[in-house]
Amino acid sequence: MTDQEIESFVADGFVRVRGAVPRATVEDCRAQLWEASGCSPDDPAGWTEPVVRIGAMGTPAFREAANTPALHEAYDQLVGAGRWRAPLGLGTFPLRFPSEKDPGDDGWHLDAGWTGEAGEYRVNLRSRGRALLMLFLFTDVGPDDAPTRIRSGSHLDLPPLLDGAGEEGRPWFPLCADAVPASEGRREVAATGEAGDVFLCHPFLIHAAQRHGGSAPRFLAQPPLEPSGLLDLGGGSAPSPVERAVRAGLRRA
Template identity: 55%
Template sequence: MHKPAAALSSAQINSFISDGFVRVDSAFPQSVAEQGRAILWRDTGCDPNDRSTWTKPVVRLGGYSDLPFREAANTPLLHAAYDQLVGESRWLQPQGLGTFPVRFPSDAPPGDDGWHIDGSFMLPTDDQGDFLNIRANLVSRGRALLMLFLFSDVGENDAPTRIRPGSHLEVARYLAPHGAEGRSLRHMLADRPDWFDTGRQSLATGPAGTVYLCHPFLVHAAQPNRGDRVKFMAQPPLLPRGDLMLERPKGNYSPVEQALRLALH
């Protein structure tokens, strides 16, 4: 696989550091997205040609390692972008893609559209069955990036993920005093009911094959699908080879780490 020397421009990297995300156009082929959608449609139990079968606002599907999903996550363009944002040899090659919340046009509330960050670990003393106990800490244990893979065309009415630009900096400052244990989603809901509102909002729209690469602390939220087509999107992590580092002997900080240093210093 020939990996391009650079997938992202200096301006895009600077935007990632300050805003917490970057959009990568044509990150994987639309033909691969189409193959993936066929598998996902099958597993929803719904008929793409019969809207009467679209009875739920959200059908949540688990992780997939089928070939289209492995191909989507491992294009040369994306590998180059992972290198640029996380650092060469600092991430693990994806073996597939994670959860797919498939969002159908519906007037019913989806029930999962609150603002949040994606946590990545629990403590042995936490109730493992309660998702509000999932945690994040300042060195982002278990997560190098949050990634949004669009497997269908997503316009403004098609339930695009809502993003709060710059929120990752506030989250970093919030997590800094809490050490390795970090804070759970339950703690964050209690401590910051405004959910790190920066007063700005962006929407993760784009044609199938678009990928948003996001800082692991970026605050985001789902929303109802008010369009007329089904939205297919994966939201996996990029797994790290180790924790982020805020002090490296030779400098060489990745943009993910540079954002943390910007927030704290």
């Protein structure tokens, strides 16, 4: 990525890596998703639900998709060399189909980092469990094809809500209840692009799904990139772009 793209990531909370996954790999993955969905690309009458969810996929095609040279370079640039774990596959997959039905899962939120001892989802300031949120496009996604909605810059609103919560952080649901209002008024961006594009997002980014108003299904993976440690927010001289954004959010408080 260029320096400009990296600075855009720090300020906006996301960057689009165009053509990150080769076309042949995309087509292989898409065929496997169709099979797993129980639906057929040639039978729109069978697309009866607005969303079909598929869990983790660890076949060679999905491992290849998650670990292309372009993506490894981008992971290094955003998170830091040696500070992330190579994905063993991809998941989960919300496959969205054209429908007038309410999908029931389109609220604004951030993704959780880990599951606490009591079974509750949690998030902390040093982003335990999540180095990046990633959006892998396995179909072309236009404005009407249920693109993920992003509140640009909303990742900067999170650090003040986590500051002082320590290593245990905060429970995810109450945090979302504070974070979503805090990010109201942020510019909304639709994660549109071509099959093979990947959006790499800050782990604190506020985002949402939406109803599919187009004509062709939208296939997407939304996995985390797992970190090998925690963010260093102690004032080191060479913070990663992810760390720089958290520090910037704390200074805004």
